[in-house]
Amino acid sequence: MAKITYITKAGEEIQLEANSGSLMELAVKHKVAGIDGDCGGVCSCATCHVHVAPEFYQKLDAPTEIESDMLEFDDNVTEYSRLCCQIPISAAVDGITVNVAN
Amino acid sequence: MDTTNLNCVIIGASHAGANCAMELRKQGWQGNIYLIDADAHLPYHRPPLSKEYLSKEEEGATKFKPLFALERYQEEEITLQLGLKVTKVIKKLKSVILSNGETIRYDKLVIATGASAIVPPIEGIESCRKVSVLRSAKDAIQIQQDFKTSTNKEVVIIGGGYIGLETAASLRKLGGNITVLEREERILARVAPIALADYFQELHTANGVKIHTGASAIKIIETDDAIEIQCNNRNVFTADVLIVGAGVKPNTFVAEEIGAEINNGIKVDENLQTTVEDVYAIGDVAQFYHPTYKEWMRLESVQNAVDQAKIVACNIIGNRQNYNAIPWFWSDQYHVKLQMVGLSKGFTYMVIRTEADKKDCFSIWYFKNDALIAVDAVNNGKAFVLGGKFIQNKILVDPLKIADNTIPFKPNNFIKTEINAH
Ligand SMILES: Cc1cc2nc3c(=O)[nH]c(=O)nc-3n(C[C@H](O)[C@H](O)[C@H](O)COP(=O)(O)OP(=O)(O)OC[C@H]3O[C@@H](n4cnc5c(N)ncnc54)[C@H](O)[C@@H]3O)c2cc1C
Numbered sequence: 026m027a028k029i030t031y032i033t034k035a036g037e038e039i040q041l042e043a044n045s046g047s048l049m050e051l052a053v054k055h056k057v058a059g060i061d062g063d064c065g066g067v068c069s070c071a072t073c074h075v076h077v078a079p080e081f082y083q084k085l086d087a088p089t090e091i092e093s094d095m096l097e098f099d100d101n102v103t104e105y106s107r108l109c110c111q112i113p114i115s116a117a118v119d120g121i122t123v124n125v126a127n
Numbered sequence: 128m129d130t131t132n133l134n135c136v137i138i139g140a141s142h143a144g145a146n147c148a149m150e151l152r153k154q155g156w157q158g159n160i161y162l163i164d165a166d167a168h169l170p171y172h173r174p175p176l177s178k179e180y181l182s183k184e185e186e187g188a189t190k191f192k193p194l195f196a197l198e199r200y201q202e203e204e205i206t207l208q209l210g211l212k213v214t215k216v217i218k219k220l221k222s223v224i225l226s227n228g229e230t231i232r233y234d235k236l237v238i239a240t241g242a243s244a245i246v247p248p249i250e251g252i253e254s255c256r257k258v259s260v261l262r263s264a265k266d267a268i269q270i271q272q273d274f275k276t277s278t279n280k281e282v283v284i285i286g287g288g289y290i291g292l293e294t295a296a297s298l299r300k301l302g303g304n305i306t307v308l309e310r311e312e313r314i315l316a317r318v319a320p321i322a323l324a325d326y327f328q329e330l331h332t333a334n335g336v337k338i339h340t341g342a343s344a345i346k347i348i349e350t351d352d353a354i355e356i357q358c359n360n361r362n363v364f365t366a367d368v369l370i371v372g373a374g375v376k377p378n379t380f381v382a383e384e385i386g387a388e389i390n391n392g393i394k395v396d397e398n399l400q401t402t403v404e405d406v407y408a409i410g411d412v413a414q415f416y417h418p419t420y421k422e423w424m425r426l427e428s429v430q431n432a433v434d435q436a437k438i439v440a441c442n443i444i445g446n447r448q449n450y451n452a453i454p455w456f457w458s459d460q461y462h463v464k465l466q467m468v469g470l471s472k473g474f475t476y477m478v479i480r481t482e483a484d485k486k487d488c489f490s491i492w493y494f495k496n497d498a499l500i501a502v503d504a505v506n507n508g509k510a511f512v513l514g515g516k517f518i519q520n521k522i523l524v525d526p527l528k529i530a531d532n533t534i535p536f537k538p539n540n541f542i543k544t545e546i547n548a549h
């Protein structure tokens with residue numbers, strides 16, 4: 026089980042647990058505001074943009090080129106931006122905190 | 128508006144309908160929400176049907192990606208009725224009748240019935256057992272099974288549109304011998320400009336898919352172990368699996384019953400209401416006037432379904448909103464991601480931008496007079512996102528700078544300065 030914390034734009038903190046799927050899927054399942062996942066998780070819509078807590082950002086696999094490209098000019102991009110449909114849930118992300126970007 | 132005692136009935140629980148139900152709750156709808164679909168599967172994402180789903184070896188219905196988990200419908204108190212068709216709508220009684228005989232009264236009705244795949248009137252097609260369209264989960268299961276059990280993995284696809292080409296790419300990945308028959312002189316004839324169609328034609332050819340243009344199937348003969356497809360140009364093709372991707376027609380039946388105006392889709396106003404009061408239509412089934420592009424249109428895309436779902440929910444609850452979203456779309460084939468934003472129809476000129484250090488990465492920028500109206504991006508998310516912003520904010524960009532790939536890809540490098548603009 027990985028524990029994941031989402032912080033929405035409005036400042037609401039939502040703690041969830043799961044052991045499979047992606048951070049986007051878990052967020053949609055539990056109605057985390059600001060994560061829509063319109064394209065179903067294929068890097069086509071950018072409706073799943075989050076900022077990953079810096080200490081965790083480095084631990085994740087690097088984003089693919091298409092993901093970085095989608096983020097580069099997106100609103101509210103930071104150096105810790107990720108499309109969370111590209112972050113799979115596993116023990117490796119246990120304890121992660123992400124801020125919803127939009 | 129006090130909605131406590133009101134019923135909202137949504138016909139069709141796919142991208143448009145399911146999102147509409149969720150959005151209604153978000154907007155504060157207190158009354159009942161009935162979400163009805165003839166499809167028995169938990170509402171799922173359709174785009175993967177021709178992509179991930181078909182290109183993977185394993186099978187099984189569990190792999191369909193749900194739009195929302197079942198618990199979400201329960202938490203939101205949305206009455207999801209799957210595997211039931213709306214067979215009749217009685218306008219006078221403001222009621223819908225389901226295939227199990229149940230009657231549900233509505234105060235607001237949303238028609239989100241989408242579109243169905245067209246089976247063209249080709250001689251012999253009706254009686255052929257091994258022909259599939261690709262619109263639903265059931266179709267995808269059928270294609271996957273037919274392909275798996277076929278001896279020669281010879282697949283013929285009638286129609287070189289996005290669905291036909293995605294299906295070709297997916298089954299090619301699994302080792303199929305694929306032939307695409309396109310009736311027009313080029314693939315993607317209705318949906319993409321020549322430059323893009325040429326690129327995809329080459330991409331498929333390089334991947335070993337045979338594409339025949341100007342090839343119209345006129346007769347289909349099924350034998351014990353194969354299907355023979357005869358074309359207008361006397362060519363004959365043999366297949367063990369035949370797939371038809373010949374476009375869709377909007378499911379307007381329900382709206383016809385209540386006398387709503389129909390013209391290639393159900394006509395809706397800027398609030399997405401049909402010509403019948405309290406009846407709305409959204410998604411693939413809706414024909415609407417786009418204020419930015421100043422044209423009537425019916426779009427077939429996830430973006431349009433989801434965005435209309437959100438707008439219609441606001442209107443139903445009494446918070447008037449006009450629909451004016453910039454359309455976007457994507458298609459995944461092999462290693463290529465195509466992303467389109469805006470609508471290129473009616474463009475007066477276009478420029479192509481390649482990226483100096485990358486192959487298989489370019490974008491096409493379409494202008495109408497001075498205005499940027501659309502961008503098609505191939506493996507280029509930057510062009511897709513930035514192009515979308517430029518279009519949304521009506522920013523004047525310099526086509527010559529876009530076309531010059533020695534100029535780095537940065538917004539400020541493309542925006543026309545005041546002096547240039549005059
Ligand atoms: C294989 C495939 C790949 C695609 N790929 C992409 C893509 O990459 N990108 C993209 O943007 N778009 C893509 N699309 C298009 C996208 O899926 C559609 O635009 C979208 O599904 C439209 O949603 P909708 O809810 O309006 O209609 P639909 O998805 O067609 O849903 C309508 C629903 O209404 C139900 N229904 C109809 N009549 C009745 C009735 N009388 N009673 C009860 N239920 C009824 C149907 O069963 C159906 O479930 C693809 C479509 C397909 C089929």
Ligand code: FES
Nearest residue numbers: 064066068071110
């Ligand atoms: S869900 Fe569309 S990009 Fe992540």
